[in-house]
Amino acid sequence: MVQSSVLGFPRMGVLRDLKKANEAYWADKISQEALLEEGKRLRLAHWKIQKDAGVDIIPSNDFAHYDHVLDHIQFFNAVPERYTKQKLSPLDEYFAMGRGHQKGGVDVPALEMVKWFDSNYHYVKPTLQDNQTFSLAENPKPIREFLEAKEAGIITRPVLVGPVSFLALGKADRGSSVNPISLLDKLVPVYVELLKALKAAGAETVQIDEPTLVFDLAPEVKAAFKPAYEAFAAAGDAIPSLVVATYFGDIVHNFDVLPAFSAAKGIHVDLVRNPEQLEPVIKQLGPSQILSAGVVDGRNIWKNDFAKSLDLLQTAIKALGEDRVIVATSSSLLHTPHTLASEKKLPTDVYEWFSFASEKVKEVAILAKAVTNPEAVRAELDANAAAIKARAESTRTNDPKVKERQAAVTPEQHNRKSGFDTRYAQQKKHLSLPLFPTTTIGSFPQTSEIRVQRNKFTKGEISAEEYDNFIKKEIDLAVSIQDELDLDVYVHGEPERNDMVQYFGERLNGYVFTTHAWVQSYGSRCVRPPIIVGDISRPAPMTVKESKYAASISKKPMKGMLTGPVTCLRWSFPRVDVHQSVQCQQLALALRDEVVDLEANGIYVIQVDEPALREGLPLRKGSERDAYLEWAVNSFKLATAGVEDSTQIHSHFCYSEFQDFFHAIAALDADVLSIENSKSDAKLLKVFIDEAYPRHIGPGVYDIHSPRVPAEEEFKQRIEEMLEFLRPEQLWINPDCGLKTRKWDEVKGALTHMVNAAKYFREKYANKA
Ligand SMILES: Nc1nc2c(c(=O)[nH]1)N[C@@H](CNc1ccc(C(=O)N[C@@H](CCC(=O)N[C@@H](CCC(=O)N[C@@H](CCC(=O)O)C(=O)O)C(=O)O)C(=O)O)cc1)CN2
Numbered sequence: 001m002v003q004s005s006v007l008g009f010p011r012m013g014v015l016r017d018l019k020k021a022n023e024a025y026w027a028d029k030i031s032q033e034a035l036l037e038e039g040k041r042l043r044l045a046h047w048k049i050q051k052d053a054g055v056d057i058i059p060s061n062d063f064a065h066y067d068h069v070l071d072h073i074q075f076f077n078a079v080p081e082r083y084t085k086q087k088l089s090p091l092d093e094y095f096a097m098g099r100g101h102q103k104g105g106v107d108v109p110a111l112e113m114v115k116w117f118d119s120n121y122h123y124v125k126p127t128l129q130d131n132q133t134f135s136l137a138e139n140p141k142p143i144r145e146f147l148e149a150k151e152a153g154i155i156t157r158p159v160l161v162g163p164v165s166f167l168a169l170g171k172a173d174r175g176s177s178v179n180p181i182s183l184l185d186k187l188v189p190v191y192v193e194l195l196k197a198l199k200a201a202g203a204e205t206v207q208i209d210e211p212t213l214v215f216d217l218a219p220e221v222k223a224a225f226k227p228a229y230e231a232f233a234a235a236g237d238a239i240p241s242l243v244v245a246t247y248f249g250d251i252v253h254n255f256d257v258l259p260a261f262s263a264a265k266g267i268h269v270d271l272v273r274n275p276e277q278l279e280p281v282i283k284q285l286g287p288s289q290i291l292s293a294g295v296v297d298g299r300n301i302w303k304n305d306f307a308k309s310l311d312l313l314q315t316a317i318k319a320l321g322e323d324r325v326i327v328a329t330s331s332s333l334l335h336t337p338h339t340l341a342s343e344k345k346l347p348t349d350v351y352e353w354f355s356f357a358s359e360k361v362k363e364v365a366i367l368a369k370a371v372t373n374p375e376a377v378r379a380e381l382d383a384n385a386a387a388i389k390a391r392a393e394s395t396r397t398n399d400p401k402v403k404e405r406q407a408a409v410t411p412e413q414h415n416r417k418s419g420f421d422t423r424y425a426q427q428k429k430h431l432s433l434p435l436f437p438t439t440t441i442g443s444f445p446q447t448s449e450i451r452v453q454r455n456k457f458t459k460g461e462i463s464a465e466e467y468d469n470f471i472k473k474e475i476d477l478a479v480s481i482q483d484e485l486d487l488d489v490y491v492h493g494e495p496e497r498n499d500m501v502q503y504f505g506e507r508l509n510g511y512v513f514t515t516h517a518w519v520q521s522y523g524s525r526c527v528r529p530p531i532i533v534g535d536i537s538r539p540a541p542m543t544v545k546e547s548k549y550a551a552s553i554s555k556k557p558m559k560g561m562l563t564g565p566v567t568c569l570r571w572s573f574p575r576v577d578v579h580q581s582v583q584c585q586q587l588a589l590a591l592r593d594e595v596v597d598l599e600a601n602g603i604y605v606i607q608v609d610e611p612a613l614r615e616g617l618p619l620r621k622g623s624e625r626d627a628y629l630e631w632a633v634n635s636f637k638l639a640t641a642g643v644e645d646s647t648q649i650h651s652h653f654c655y656s657e658f659q660d661f662f663h664a665i666a667a668l669d670a671d672v673l674s675i676e677n678s679k680s681d682a683k684l685l686k687v688f689i690d691e692a693y694p695r696h697i698g699p700g701v702y703d704i705h706s707p708r709v710p711a712e713e714e715f716k717q718r719i720e721e722m723l724e725f726l727r728p729e730q731l732w733i734n735p736d737c738g739l740k741t742r743k744w745d746e747v748k749g750a751l752t753h754m755v756n757a758a759k760y761f762r763e764k765y766a767n768k769a
């Protein structure tokens, strides 16, 4: 019999229940018991959804109150001393690592949080010491949750991040220099202890995730698999059997690692991303090893094409036999929304094209039956074929006008009229900016008042005019505060935007959007990615009204604010029927019109944000990366190059790893770049001298993720450090990202100090000149 399996289920619940419970607990509105009870309720509900769908292998320990990697940090007792010494309850210590803790005399910042592979999910980085030790926490979470499910009558397959990936995804703590992978010998025995305990509790199999296998691995990381998995093999029957799971890429380039898993029961591979790895992987399996075939997409919301999946599954069964193939999701379903059933406003034809997590678990179960006995699920197969056909034939997907315009794109459209020196000379005259110009990244606090008014407008409780007037008042407030702060380039504050991507999706043809399709981004923060269903075009200006109004009441240059084509694409659910480069170029053309319209309406500084440009970089070096960089950079240039030399194009990136990516950022040819650098060493800026970067740069001078207001001295010191690497006439002074998650008093305090520091250097350098 072919079995079905799910690698992980989303945690938030139907109505973002977990977000609400966590935030209520943080605000002291509910007790710790109430929060833990809510977690338990959600886990049970999610197991039941999978059981009722007929899934054979259901995961446990995939749930997390904040992040699953953070769970491992805690149950392996790898919590840095700055947290343990606070003697908080385990739950509070856990949240302190996730989001910092400032309460009752305790003041510790959060651990670093970074992107999970190429997704918009963020995990907490294991932060390791030179003298790091590991041990198993008392009553560790994987055991607790396994028993919880068992009590409810479900024998689950616990999920663990494997030891090599756990270490490889970590880093040395500040002040330590340990190479994380060198800690393997200390960590593996603790895994063995945990696996033994799981076996004793009744677990037959464990899913052990080693997703780093899709990367190009450093030799010492690659070499770590053998000793780790030999230690597991040596434990024999004392531990459950293991299925080693990989996802988000292919593992063919790491086949020399596979012998390390010879004692494992099976290997899971992502056949959505890389179907071509199926046959080579089959050849690599040991004589009785199982293939877990990831055919149902964990990263996107399209209904599975059963005919296509069944083809892959048949190939596997022919080679391995029914008992050695498991039908699975490609990855955890963490990256998909909870259920399509909540969507009451989708066009009916389009509704039939999608599957969210609760529907995907049914697909896995149906495929497992269909592959050996199609007649048993004939109705489901027919309905699926009809839905796939309807989408293929839909007129929604095709817009001949968009295609015509794409066919007519010329190389010249990607280039500004003149080089930077000529442009800058004109911009200087036109904008009359001082040395060390100050600005912000776009958003100002999204207050609860703003959310309430938007919600009322969405529900029809206030009219469009009332909502517009409210937004105007918010812009008035933002402008008057910037007057007081004496900033140099203003922003309107983005009060009209629910989210920097969703907002644009809602204004473009070719998109549909949802009402409840939330996906966790980090901790309790969620996003509702809009869905690209067809060719994209712009029916009308999207931001001109607000920017024009803001400019009309402002005595300084007003910066227009757009989300770039790559970020719009990456933070949406893209189509899978045309290449992403095609969708990105369509977005670029729509944004190009917006940029030109902003300019025509008196906006002469325009920022096009691309924070997802780096995240979209293919995980492995090589030709795929080069191809991505070419179309991604071209899309940005196409979107922005339609303006006069005197109009200044800014772009913003909020991640610090720009070194390996420098050439792509430089190739964008933006007049001004703002980058997140506040948490890293200013030395990283050296690349800008080494590469003789000619244009202007605003490395974030402070971290907006923290409520903390840095002193004026800290700003001065930071700027002083930056001036070691950047020329004074090149340097802008700005925060490291938008201020939407902050409160107004924090913003005013920090920006006052920031502007004062800029003025200090302005004076100092004026005297020098
Ligand atoms: N798409 C995207 N990805 C990103 C970022 C980003 O800004 N956008 N930033 C980086 C970090 N990730 C982030 C992700 C989410 C949030 C965030 O603040 N999310 C908000 C939701 C934002 C939103 O869409 N809000 C809507 C809907 C608000 C809402 O909750 N409405 C209630 C009803 C209104 C109420 O009574 O509160 C509901 O629908 O239930 C709005 O403002 O209109 C949240 O989780 O709280 C921040 C950073 C990387 N990835």
Ligand SMILES: [Zn+2]
Pocket (backbone or CB within 6 Å): 441, 611, 652, 653, 654, 736, 737, 738
């Ligand atoms: Zn940002």
